[in-house]
Amino acid sequence: MKSSRRKFIQSATAATAGVLATSCTPQKAPVEDAAASEDSKSPSPIRHNPIGVSTYSFWQFNGPKENVSIESCIEKAAAMGFDGIELLLVQMTSEENSYLQALKKRAFHSGLDLCGFSTHQGYLRPDKDYRDENIKKTIHQIELAYKLGIPTMRLNTGRWGTTKSFDELMANRGIEPVIEGYTEEEGFKWVIDSITQCLSKAEECGVVLGLENHWGLGRTAAGVKRIVDEIDSPWLKVTLDTGNFLEDPYQQLESLASDTFLMQAKTYYGEGKWYTLDLDYARIGEIMRNHNYKGYISLEFEGKEDPDIAIPKSLELLRKSFYYLID
Template identity: 60%
Template sequence: MGPSRRKFLKQTGLAGAALTISQAKECLADPPAGEGPMPKAVLPRRHPIGVSTYSFWQFRGERLGIPACIDKAAAMGFDGVEILHVQMQDESNAALQAIKRQAHSLGLALMGLSTHQGFVSPDPELRRTNVQKSLYQIDLAYRLGIPTMRINTGRWGTIKSFDDLMARKGIEPPLEGHTEDEAFGWVIDSIEKLLPRAEECGVVLGLENHWGLGRTAEGVLRIVEAIKSPWLAMTLDTGNFLEEPYEQMGRMAAGAVPIALVQTKTYFGGGRWYSLDLDYARIATLLREDGYQGWISLEFEGNEDPATGVPKSLELLRKHFS
């Protein structure tokens, strides 16, 4: 090493090191007499980022199996996988344990199960059937070692086509002769029947802002705050608020009930039903300020090939949530 380089290190690196050591000694020194212990510095935590298997399929073409999605997620550099239940091709215990083994061998967490059910119906037998379906799904999450499961309120079904529903921004009229207040009672009663099993299995239910009575933050909060259970939280989907998205996300994040999982939509290549120009710097700040430290799950909903659109989405999320 030449003399000029040594001189430079002395003037910069060593001086900086001395300053760092001096600061460290100050932090480790005993507090002044009469004062309590000095508070420990809290380092910011990195959000782990997973991907929903929906991102690789989007209900288009032949149903892509979960093992193939896990391989893709690992190759692209994700931390975990959220499984879309309707995408599962084999629900035998042998298949479930093989999925767990595969994910573990690739260093991936199975961090979410995304399910569908509907409790918005005046027919008690139909609601009972959906309760039984959801109890079965909780058992699936338990056997997969998944800690949180997305649930929905369901919807009226008065608009038959999902494309038409999206064209109307998710708004549909109640069934003739019934009211939304009545429907909230059906949903609350049905979800309460799930909670003993959720507690037994250690699976936190996350009610999502996902059309139906959960189309707005107010609807989601009305249900979870009425139930008040540590086994019922919320799943926040950034792409499902079509009016005042940041205000509504803020209301969910600041509520008394915690968020179990954040699903993040991206639309490279244009959205299938719509595209939202979401400001993820703003969303990340909003969540951080309200204390959310959990998983971020990508739901890629763009028309671009997932082989390129999903890695672009991961890069975007890493930029703002890491």
């Protein structure tokens, strides 16, 4: 029995050695093929920017916000293939911590980053009590962003309030008269002083404030840049909106690109609610690459087409347009 088993092992070992010897014999052609195969598997020299979508895109203030819940926006964004979602504060139905944590949990389980927090406030008033109230409001919003685990929050300068309605403001291309008896220079002082008072809370919570080009003193890139440069804080950067420059958009986007912490990209399928911009996203993508922007692009769909149709088309457009070279 032992002799038979010994012979079997010897013959099996010899056979295995023969296979290994054959398989390990150098062959020129296969080596060349392997090298070609390795080249084909080498990493791409580019990486795409992560693309998020604002919950605003699904709602656009059309009807009661309860009709388009944040929860439903999260589920749709995940199903459409987005990387993240930007929450619009006024669309949320509560500020209770249990609600905030439920949203954070839902987004994580859906595979989405909470990539931005879009809020409203304003400091463009001579009334100090008004400004103080908005400073307090902003600090509260920063704390909400912290509870949600969101790293950046959209900030506004506010508007002068001399235009009766937003529709009228849009009809006037965002241009609004200064409050009678005051100057734009005073307005800059109010805004800079107010934002400065919010920065210690932003640093404490790890939430970068992104001043948006969003009417008021933020209507132009020069206005946004003046405020950001004068404050000169790592906790104040720019939320750059592609759709809020109605004159010389590419030049103005370029001037703020290096300070951008989050980009909001508007599309207008089915024509815009207030206006339609024919934006060249290939060109905008190149501008951002030139400034080494690697952060999130957050879609703000502002057209009249069905969002369930237009938002996936917008995602495809942004995926093609925004990428950067790997270091």
